[in-house]
Amino acid sequence: MLWSRTRLISCLICMIFALGLSVAHAQEGYRTTYTVKRGDTLSKIAKKKDCSVRKLKRWNRLRSHRLRVGQKLTIYSLTPVRPMRIVEYRIQRGDSLIKIARKFGVSKRSLRRWNRIRRGRTRLVAGRTLKIHVPGPENPSETHGRPQLGKLVNGEQLKSGPGYRVRNAKKAWGANHVITHLMTCLPKVKKAFRRMHPVVIGDISRQHGGKFPPHRSHQNGLDVDLSYIHKGIRKLKNFKRATRENLDIAKTWFMIDTFLKTDAIEYMFVDYRLQELLYKHARNKGYSKRKLKETFQYPRGRGRTKGIIRHSPSHKNHIHIRFKPSPTPQATIRKRHSARFGSHSS
């Protein structure tokens, strides 16, 4: 049966409207669904999910506070929702709970819970293992070789999220831990400064890594190109040359510092002149002399191989982050399903 013209049009309008809605909320967080349980109220759910009742109502177009058990609610969360797997990590000399927690991007509290470590008992014995729940698909990524000659196995694709926009998903494949850090750090920047354009994510790696012209590196899922944050722009389509006038130093520095805190960064390539601006800002923000020295190549000169943040030509319009290889290869992977259903016999 043919659809009447009006019906077709109204259906199209509906679709466009629905599409518009999901796009409108896309910047508020990662989309998740919550199923209403007995005894739930909007304010209870809002508290549990760290959002406001007003937002809950808006996201779900609710007119009243009435809920029914089993009802599905859409919630946008700043914490990415991803499949989890359990890895075993062998404790090394000099490790502490907080160090390990940072390494894997998890909280100290969770580490305690997964391993039944009581509060106050923080001494770790080197050689023993800890169970850690790591986000990422069941088959963990492997980064092979070097950024300039390597490949990526089981890469994970980054999709746009709160505070960032992926320019071309086909070129945004990375190792699990790289994707995790991007997915958790960038929403933090967005949360700190509501008013900013989404950070543009350029190339990471191709699906299986390998040669990726015109880049020399970006071969094994550890390199990420991303935009600076600029002043007075609502939307950024592509990388834009950063200058003394248009660079939003405070926001860009906050983003860089958020990444640095993960302890997962090997290098960041930033134009030397922009380094000066960021260096002075970091100093004003209370970075110690030692910390400045460790972090910046500036003011030692653009040729010096010192500091995490270094100059590299052609980084006036974007930052290039090189992540360290994942800390997980030293860990034995225990897949969730085998833990739940017993291991496969071959």
Ligand SMILES: [Zn+2]
């Ligand atoms: Zn690059």
